Amino acid sequence: MAKVFVIGVGMTKFIKPRGEVDYPEMGLEASVKALNDANITYDKVEYAACGYVYGDSTAGQRVLYQLGMTQIPIINVNNNCSTGSTALLQARNAVASGSVDCAMALGFERMARGSLTSTFADRTNPMDHVTMQMIESVGFEPKAPPAAQIFGNAGIGYMNKYGATERHMAKIAEKNHSHSSRNPYSQFRDVYTLEQIEKSPKVFGPLTKLQCCPTSDGAGAVIVANEQFVIKHGLQDQAVEIVSQIMATDSPVMLSKDPIEWAGADMTRRAAAQAYQKAGITPNDVQVIELHDCFSANELLTYDALALTPPGKAHTLIDSGDNTYGGKYVVNPSGGLISKGHPLGATGLAQCSELVWQARGWAGDRQVPNVKYALQHNVGLGGAVVVTIYKKANANACKPLTNYNPAVEARSITQEDYDKAKSTKRAEFLEAKL
Template sequence: MAEKVYVVGVGMSKFIKPRGEIDYPEFGLEAAVKALNDANLTYDKVEFAACGYVYGDSTAGQRVLYQLGMTQIPIINVNNNCSTGSTALLQARNAVASGSVECAMALGFERMARGSLSSAFTDRTNPLDHVNMVMAGPPAAQIFGNAGVGYIEKYGATPRHLAKIAEKNHRHSSLNPYSQFRDVYTLEQIEQSPKVFGPLTKLQCCPTSDGAGCAIVANEAFIKRHGLWDQAVEIVAQIMATDSPKMLSTDAIEWAGADMSRRAAEQAYKKAGITANDVQVVELHDCFSANELLTYDALGLTAPGKAHTLIDSGNNTYGGKYVVNPSGGLISKGHPLGATGLAQCSELVWQARNWAGERQVPNVKYALQHNVGLGGAVVVSIYKKASDKSTQPLVGYNPAIEARPITQADYDKAKSAKRAEFLEAKL
């Protein structure tokens, strides 16, 4: 029987505009140190690590984690497009669930180039070659823009519904200290910002970003031994899915991965023994406002074809049935590809612990995460706090509402004792 798996520590850096001033080892170290400090653990306790990034050379994960110690644990490097961070979390969770380790780390980081996403390899087949040939253009904005147009034409939504999603997420991000953007915009400002593709405007599209996120996962025996039960958040279900043949059709909605999201969500609810109605808070992959619209359907948050009614009713924000993207989502928080899934995890863990301050969703029992990458892969995760007891941060401040940089003391607390012994012997 598989072990139950819990998130016991999370941490992330601020998401920032790519400038090249900070390199990926620094981003990754910050997130890892914060996650270890959150759980009051040293790196020696980590028995397995999965490191996710999309842009970078092989074994970049080792380069980051060797800063904490060369403890000879297995470290794997993951690239699964925009779902990379959640894929790393899935790998860490599976390592614990299998019983092969008691404690594992999932780390995601990215240092991106400025401007729109583009293929790094132009001399070989693109994984999305079918869609590109049908669409006659590979940029992500066209894929999701066409999906938005498809939903509008098929179900009667309007471009204003897309703008309303962006307005909500920008408004939410004003309360998130980790967000790349914290400005609040009116609907008119969003609609009048520069056009990108179809109904999508600039303020409805996620930016390229640099940053990192990290999660520490463990089994019950480890949690009890280290006194972490009150802050542990169970991953009650986690399902990965890939594309169905619908992606090969001419239905633009399916190009954006709707069917794989639908399958993963259905299986996750079944595994958790709940329905969408039992969820209070959702971190959803809104790389473009159009993707949030069609994913409401795919996750079962609304009846098929009725996503725009969820928006009109206010049931996707505070005071409604669900709060979707309290962090600000990818549109406003930012989207460093390898880090996104772990930033979503961090937000939902903070929400489950009731640490989120002004952006706290009331009475969180179940939290839902959706992280998708074209090509394709999607991970849907459902979280629930392990204990009904309230808990206070172990780091002396609340990391959910204050994005502090790490200090030397933070690093010293997290690093491997073996690293210190090695350096002393070397000196």
Template sequence: MSGANFNKVYVVGVGMSKFIKPRGEVDYPEFGLEAAVKALNDAKINYDDIKYAACGYVYGDSTAGQRVLYQLGMTQIPVINVNNNCSTGSTALLQARIAVGSGMVDCAMALGFERMARGSLGVTFTDRTNPMDHVTMVMAGEKGFEPKAPGAAQIFGNAGIGYMEKYGSTEEHLAKIAEKNHRHSSKNPYSQFRDIYTLDQVKQSPKVYGPLTKLQCCPTSDGAGCVIVANEDFVKKHGLMDQAVEICAQTMATDSPRLLTTDAIQWAGFDMTVTAAKEAYKIAGITPNDVQVIELHDCFSANELLTYDALGLTPPGKAHTIIDSGDNTYGGKYVINPSGGLISKGHPLGATGLAQCTELTWQLRGWTGDRQVPNVKYALQHNVGLGGAVVIGIYKKANGNTTQPHLGYNPAIEARPITQEDYNKACSKSKRAEFLEAKL
């Protein structure tokens, strides 16, 4: 993907729904349609311009992507359905970028959505091998396994404990991460939770596993996100360069054999992040010092701590120092999870990576109002799925020109529902299926 024949790829349109508690109030076709319509309207194009789509979701039957997109038109484009655990959304974006960058198409869509069950994640299939059985058995042999605690919380909780024991970080550092992300989330209209909590409230909330309290764990969520990518010719033809964001680098890594060692830090996929991040910096021609804003996969506060180290934001073993110095929030060296992150914004698995890209695109455009990070030149995305896959993206504005929202409102600071007019602008002009037309 970084070879000489790989074309530049730009983000030209983004959109997302509010992330909400899973209550069965909104079904995935509605979430998906909302995000897709918003992204198409942001890009000032309609569905006829989309030549390829990658649709990400974890919980749902096959071809759910087609079911969502047929509402916009049955244009017979390739629609690829993607499941890569919690990195599903950014994996869909990777597929769309490859389609454009390879020259296969000039414009592609990555769409992610999720309708989840309430409560902690559990095992869906009990009659076949669990794809996480290898690391779970290693963890159980080393630390035991708590039947009543969520499996993911145990993996990430033990990784956090391992980092604390090895390098001297504390439970206070984990609580400070969660306090920061809840505080950031209060300014994001798309967030599932917008309440601000004190450090004591974070620490005193119910224990989930080890040092992790409830307010340090991401919730299950419903919602959708969408990103439209295009090549340079398409961007110029449609007059989109002033709002376009270049994907300077995008890498994916899967697990190394370190996953199955007795080092608890590695059970959370630490080595995947190290590998993907190093390659991304190399392709983009930058270092961590060049980045100003980061959307980081904080499914648990422990993972945000580990990832500071894995991304090279601090020297090895010094992740906690970025918290002590305040260099992970406004006024510091980096602003990490200005959206509120997974902990507070929410985590509908298929949508998460695309919501991260949406936030960073808005940040680079300078649209994010009270949560705007100043002087953003480079933005970094980190999305991890156990089992495993890590996707790293590095973004920059395509040019130095400023641009203003053109939708009649600013979507970065106001989460409006779509209207019939929005839908009419976005849908195919010739190949709509009447029975699937939006009823808005």
């Protein structure tokens, strides 16, 4: 299969879901930014995968028609919280297979306020197998959000089995809120003390409010291309190679009575092991990680599942400081889902954007030093996980092709940005709302 490179990334600032910005505007902003980053027009995109969880059937077309009705395949994707990275996988596969030279992955979400709930009450819930296992094993708390119960029970299971503590999970949240203060795209940029995190309102089990991701509105976009396209357009210095990308779904272990497995730990183990093998590296070769910390408990479990520590030793990474600046790894320099926010369809592409900026050395005061390999972990219960490993295409320094550094300044797009990105061959579907 052909090598695949990320040549452009873009995202909106993640915001509270107040209905202030609709999905066509968010999706357009992220798409224009990614196209401008790659210095190409929409005409060069031959395939698009558009991810969202809460929306009608052809929302991807509704967004991209604003750039031009170019008649390319546009695939709409919903894979729960792993939707964004699933869209990226689809775009990458289109390029890797030789079907197209250049493809786009777009993810966006306009969410309802409050905890996640089931959209349809008149049909089987796709998470019923997990929920029933939890009810039979430990019961169900009607007043607590179901997702918080699944991940909270997983954290309790890890504590009981391996000796981690509630404080370890609070320290994860403390770290991510601190990291987020440096990220202009984050929904929350306040820094909290460990005591403030521990004393914030309880949600379920060890999880307090400041250890749980918020619902968010936002969008992200990524442009991928093959090596010939990269060379033709002079993008070698800013291109970031996807050296491996693996999706896995649940194994029967998820149906065990071990609550750690209810959170999808086994599919992360499988995807990570295969991703390292395909990339020809070990976890020790990675410097920076964007990890799906929908709850602090899941970050704890995932240290173990990604083999960043030996089995059962995830909490030692926290004790040693090896999960933040100055340590072995920097995990969630963006602030993670806990603080940056979690618009379900956009999360995986925002993770990719952060790691691409890190690989290029553009991340300013949140830059991780000496990045050679970057790892992304995006999980959706029900279930799917995508683990992706990146490295810069070459060692040459590069500067943004836009008139500002998008990694450190969360600007809106201008008419000039839009005109530079839109199709030059096909009429726009609608005037863009800029």
